[in-house]
Amino acid sequence: MSEQVLNARVSPEGSLEILSRHEVDLLKDKGEGGLYRLFRQCALAVLNCGNESDDAEEIHDAYRDFDIRLVQQPRGLKIELLNAPASAFVDGVMIRGIREHLFSVLRDIVYSHSLLATAKATDQQKPDDLTNLIFHILRNAGVLTHGSHPNMIVCWGGHSISRQEYDYSKEVGHELGLRGLNICTGCGPGAMKGPMKGATIAHAKQRVAGGRYLGITEPGIIAAESPNPIVNKLVIMPDIEKRLEAFVRSGHGIVIFPGGVGTAEEILYILGVLLHPDNRELPFPLIFTGSAENADYFEMMDNFIRAALGEEAASRYRIIIDDPAEVARQMSQGMEQVRDYRRQKQDAYYFNWLLKIDPIFQQPFEPTHESMLGLDLSSRQPPHLLAANLRCAFSGIVAGNVKEQGVAQVKLKGPFEISGDPKLLGPLEVLLDAFVKQGRMKLPGHVYRPSYRIVPAKHPAT
Known part of the structure; x- marks a missing residue:
């Protein structure tokens, strides 16, 4: 450096x-x-x-x-x-x-x-008040565009990815940009930068004036994921929970590329939100995509989701392998469905007020050794609540990997411990081990020392 x-x-x-x-x-x-x-x-x-x-x-x-x-x-x-x-x-x-x-x-x-x-x-830290707070921060930042049709595609994926994975994310961004769609990411490198870079070229080709490249971050992660230079609207939300809600309130669809625990946290967040009974009819296009080399990765993610959350969760997304143009076509068609639904329900195009977000997804989760071990990782709860607790587990691992306070806690007390239903912990451990082997926990050149360990439940679920 x-x-x-x-x-x-x-x-x-x-x-x-x-x-x-x-x-x-x-x-x-x-x-x-x-x-x-x-x-x-x-x-x-x-x-x-x-x-x-x-x-x-x-x-x-x-x-x-x-x-x-x-x-x-x-x-x-x-x-x-x-x-x-x-x-x-x-x-x-x-x-x-x-x-x-x-x-x-x-x-x-x-x-x-x-x-x-x-x-x-x-x-006033009530669910509606927290959503209003997010609205006001986004409005104050000038990112809520009145009058424009739904066209903001959120792209999630890892910061620690291969060059081939980065190039694929850029191709998808290019295809999205050719169809006049804008890009929102976590603003950092890797799969957060690739779609924006591809879209800038496509917007230039199509003479799209005022292409929007929205980056949403939060203080805990910004040092590890410095904003990339393509971002032309940067917003710093107070914490990860408000950052995640800002994505789904301001975005109209989500494309997910390969990533590590941070991407898994995002996947569990959006699935947990969409699994809420009040959101069953709400259109929100969600696509997992990667090149042919990533087929096994998404099969692994799909298996984990089905094992943990069930078939209804799997029905909320599509997996498209090695076809950037098809990803963009499906997203473009999805924008028409979002537009028609919001017009019918008289909801704003620029902010997703109708989306129901359970308060458990809004309250900040502070990863500590006590809170991580105390997570309810059992199947004795509705799938959207299990997704919320699994999201917290991944959030804690992210903190232990790259966030200053989490790293300090792990150094002082050792890895965070994760416990729960063996039927959930088995697939979870397989997924985490794969992330480590594939180098998705840290950027290349940095030795990864696990910030977590899976431990048997003291009181097994019945």
Whole structure:
């Protein structure tokens, strides 16, 4: 990793020239209630665009002297950077896209903190209020486009993928772009970058003006998955649960490429949401796809889903192998169904208000050794609730792999323990072992030390 650094002052373009004195003080505050540490962490990730590491600790060590300060001047706000990654600049001037991302970080941290503080003060952390909070963050970021027909395709997949898998995701993005569809991803590298790159070329060919490449991330993952430079709208949600809900509220269909535990978490989230009885008639196109070399991967995922959640879950998605054009055709047709349904139900095109999300998917899950071991991984519950608990298990493994707090806990106390119904744990262990063998837990060149272990249930399910 390059450690070349430089100092600079940068100004925003057309937004956030003005912050209140209270907001500035919070961003400067390095104490427990302040926002400085969060602001610095997210800013460093944005400035470190293109970095090839997913080790947050390694990144922080490389730029341990990095500092960020707010400078209020009579003509507006500036950000002062000390010992910033030189790769964010060309001839001493910050790359424009990175500057936009930097001020997106500032915008969302300030706005989300204000909304969350209000919600906490008024005790409004109810399901509808949480959905409204997500709506307000997305609207404040300017990503909800009134008047446009459904055309935002969410693409999920691993950050640690092979070149062949990356190229396939780019081909799918190209086919989607040729049909005028826009792309939303988790904003990082790998399968999050490939579809966007393919779509940019297709949009240029079709003379699509204003192609949208929406990236949605959250503070816990942004250091390991720095925003890729194609993202032209970046949103930082407060946590993974609100990030996931933002995807399904703002997107109109989902394409899933091969990935590891983070992708499995996303799959379980969307399946758990779609399995809710209130969503049985709601159209939401969901496609798993990869090249011919990935056929075994998706057979493995399909087997796990059927074993854990049953046939109804498997009926909510299609698997398309080695056919990018067919993926795009099916998504394009799916957009017509989404449009007709929302028009019939008088729901907005730009935000999926009708989608029912059980509160269990909205409440933040904090992975600890106690909470991971306490997850209810038994088949004695409705499939959508089992999906929610399995989602938490994968979320904890993601935290132990790449998130700063999770990595620290695993270092201190050892791997997280996962226990439950042997009928579920068997397929789960097979899936996780396959992810390790296929190198889907960490980027190439990094030795993977498991952040989890499967343990027998102390009280077997009956």
